[in-house]
Amino acid sequence: MGAQWKAKGKELAASARGKLFGRLVKDILVAARNGADPASNSKLRLCVEQARKVSMPKDTLDRAIKKGAGLTGEVVNYEHVIYEGFAPHQVAVMVECLTDNVKRTAPEMRVLFRKGQLGTSGSVSWDFDHLGIIEAEPANKDADAETAAIEAGAQDFEAGDADEDGKVTTTIFYSDATDLDLVSRALPAHGFTVLSAKLGYKAKNPVDPSTLSAEQLEEVEAFLSAIDGNDDVQNVYVGLAG
DSSP states (O other), X not given: OHHHHHHHHHHHHHXXXXXXXXXXXXXXXXXXXXXXXXXXXXXXXXXXXXXXXXTOOHXXXXXXXXXXXXXXXXXXXXXXXXXXXXXXGGEEEEEEEEESOHHHHHHHHHHHGGGSEEOOTTTTGGGEEEEEEEEEEESSTTOOHHHHHHHHTOSEEEEOOBOTTSOBOOEEEEEXXXXXXXXXXXXXXXXXXXXXXXXXXXXXXXXXXXXXXXXXXXXXXXXXXXXXXXXXXXXXXXXXXX
16 A cells, blocks of 8 residues: 555656646746747746756757747747636635637636636736745845845745744745846845746735634635646636735
8 A cells, every 4th residue: 555655646746747847838938939048038037947946857948948939830829818706715816827728718717616706807806916926945044034125126025934843944025026037136145045936916915714614724725726727727826815
């Protein structure tokens, strides 16, 4: 039984890795439309850095850049679509998709939202800020998140993951959407190594999980897991604190 569970774990890890690579490839394809050189294409540079951090094979990365830039003769046509609505128990959700067929994605989203509520454009986005989201880790023990945020030009920051001793190992920095690249470049000089950087959404008035029962939280998590499992979904932003 132990060997079976171990094999199952490896399968799940491989599946998660494959899903992550798939999403990153889409991001690269879209970013490369504005040029194949990361040095002059900041959006592509951020995508490339993220791909390298998760050890995407160089051949896969190079092929995605060339394909997105139109250097292979292949036509790439991904459309950016956002679906807004509520998970169970009125938890606001924004679902960001990159799809090559909206006529396929739209009905799939309607089905997935049956256990919640699919809204119209603007129905929940008013309660989210569009900003830069940068995940970083301290490069040394003297790194101070508040000082780094101020010096790098970030709007705000919050503690992320912690180790077994409760010590914060990652910090999320928030920037103006237009300052994402600038802040990402500045953080290393102030003691933080950037793990990922992207434009995204942050809820203005998130629901406190303590107001939901354990059963209700499970329903919300199951709903979000199903949404996240869709192949066209790139990111899911949730109005739930923490």
